[in-house]
Amino acid sequence: MDQIDILVIGAGAIGLACAARLASANRSLLICDREGLIGSHASSRNSEVMHAGIYYPPGSLKAQLCIEGRQRLQTWCEQYQVPQRQIGKLLVAVEPAEQERLELLQLNAQRCGVNLQSLDRHQLRALEPALHASAGLLSANSGIIDSHAYLQSLLACAEHHGAQLALHTRIDRLQLSSRGWHVEGQSLGEPFELIADVVINAGGLFAQQLAGQTDGLRAELVPQLQLCQGRYFSYQGRAPFSRLVYPIPEANTAGLGIHATLDLAGQLRFGPDVNYLQQLDYHIDESQRGIFAAAIRRYFPGLDAQRLQPAYSGVRAKLSGPGEPAADFVIQDSSSHGLPGLINLFGIESPGLTASLAIAEYIAARL
DSSP: OEEEEEEEEOOSHHHHHHHHHHOBTTBOEEEEOSSSSTTOSGGGSSOOEEOOSOSSOTTSHHHHHHHHHHHHHHHHHHHHTOOEEOOOEEEEESSGGGHHHHHHHHHHHHHTTOOOEEEEHHHHHHHOTTOOOSEEEEETTOEEEOHHHHHHHHHHHHHHTTOEEEOSEEEEEEEEETTEEEEEEEETTEEEEEEEEEEEEOOGGGHHHHHHTBTTOOGGGSOOOEEEEEEEEEEOSSOSOSSEEEEOOOTTOSSSOSEEEEOTTOOEEEEOOOEEOSSOOOOOOGGGHHHHHHHHHTTOTTOOGGGEEEEEEEEEEESSOTTSOOOOOEEEOHHHHSOTTEEEEEOOOTTHHHHHHHHHHHHHTTO
């Protein structure tokens, strides 16, 4: 039976970042993914925003790894020529009644070590004439990235250092043995087995399923998965904004509000919304146009709803359900579950893309 040093399960941003960090000439590393393309789920179905670390509780993994991750990601993009641009983000209070929450958001960012510039309505109008808001905050360090190019760069780095990628490969069982982790699965429809010294479960939407197939992992250590769909509408024609625009997040909701984001080609899109699911579903149609239009017109009254077109959707691997406080990342090693050589990652939603390189470093320090 083949024996390898490290098995990384999941070829999204987190799994590929781990592979790029851990691959080396004297270490065998295999990346496997059940899909036929890398980054088939959350890593390629998001806003492609490089977050600054504004929203997350000080001291949380999300705050710590987002801030460190953005710095690492900026350096990575420069080194590997991954397209990105720091276009800045405006966080806005649409009405005066929201300004207190805007101030609390600024205080939270300061406690996390992130400085934001306060702007009044006149300064906002000077920056973005189409924007309606009473006050705002400018995050100069926020930006956008070509997520697909980033994924490809991670894979190229990992493969350059000896990693191998197996697509259409599903892991069905993990069992700890005297030789390491006994892995059973199917690749291209054919059963296989191997032994791995270290297993990193970066399965994203499927991480809990894999944890349930891990012998000896106590069920109470596996947080419940909450599938949360986020839909996006593109805006045809010339974009009215040159920066990201985020309204104040609505109280007791699971998202950051339907915001305006640009891609590197200048295409504007709005989203995501929050739609909890019972099963994985990427369907999007025009039925949500009216709801989107109403939310967007609060800060962009000049919206032409007919220019809104269904674009795509993503599904977040949340650990918090409707009405519950947002949950932190969960990264488990043997100190959590008592199983040597096993790393489990649960609930790696936003800002997972931004934090990916920092998450990889965090895991490397624990192996």
